[in-house]
Amino acid sequence: MNATGTVATLNSEVLVLNSAFLPLRISTVKEAICLIASERAKPVVEEDGYVHSPSMIYRIPSVVSVIGYNKFPKRxxxxxxxxxxxxxxxxxxxxxxxxxMRDLTVDHIIPRSKWEQVTGKDLRNGFSSWLNLVCACRWCNSRKGNKLLHELGWALLNQPYEPEYLPHLVISFEKARRKGWLPYCTFNVRLINSRV
Ligand SMILES: [Zn+2]
Incomplete structure (x- = not known):
């Protein structure tokens, strides 16, 4: 199907939900119109304005839900x-x-030079792993250097762990608000402060 409209409109972003209204991915108006035209999705939130197919006129979708697909991809x-x-x-x-993000690094809690001595394991065994890496700002990272936490009198905010789940979608709060996506961003979405 050929939808017509300005290129900017056809390429503008649409939040795609499954049939249980959980966010799956971000797509484009062009693809969303194709899904709606072939009755594989229905519009949930629409914007002002229209796009045309050869035979139909559609309101511009901002959120659509896929019909008959209530699964959720596990990853x-x-x-x-x-x-x-x-x-x-x-x-x-x-x-x-x-x-x-630009001021963040990851830091090895037990530094490379002390790993074998502290843990009795070689570097292939857990050194670069979920349990020995934490998010650190670049200032703390450089102050920590090759020291152990107790040598500095520092403590971790949280014990590191291997996560079973992280949100698939990272969306700016401002965009989600502007496009009417916020009510559907309760699951599988990390909202960030960004102007993108
Ligand atoms: Zn810090």
Missing amino acids: KVAFSKLNVIYRDDMVCQYCGSRFS
Whole structure:
């Protein structure tokens, strides 16, 4: 199906929900109109304005729900530096402050130079893992250097753990508010302060 409208409109973002109204992904107006036209989705929130297919006129969707799909994709949380930062909610686990992504790093709680001595294990065994990495601001990270926490008199804000679940979607609060997505962002979404 060919939907027509301005390119900006057709490419603008649409929140796609499953049939239980849980957010699955972010798509485009163009794809959402195709889903609606083929009766695979129905509009939930619409914006002012219209887009055209050869035979139909549609209100511009902002949120759609997929018909007959009430599943929710399960995904094991990949181990990555970014996910360590997300697990810790972008809060430095040493000073307890929240920072923007550009000021955040991950820190090995037990540093490389002391790992074998402290744990009796080699570096392949748990050094770079969920349990030995925490989100740290770059200032705390550089102050900590190669020291152990007790040498500095520091304590962790939270004990690190392997998360079973992290939200799939990261959406700016401002965008979610503007597009009427907020009521559907209660699950599977991390809302962040960003102007994007
Ligand atoms: Zn810090």
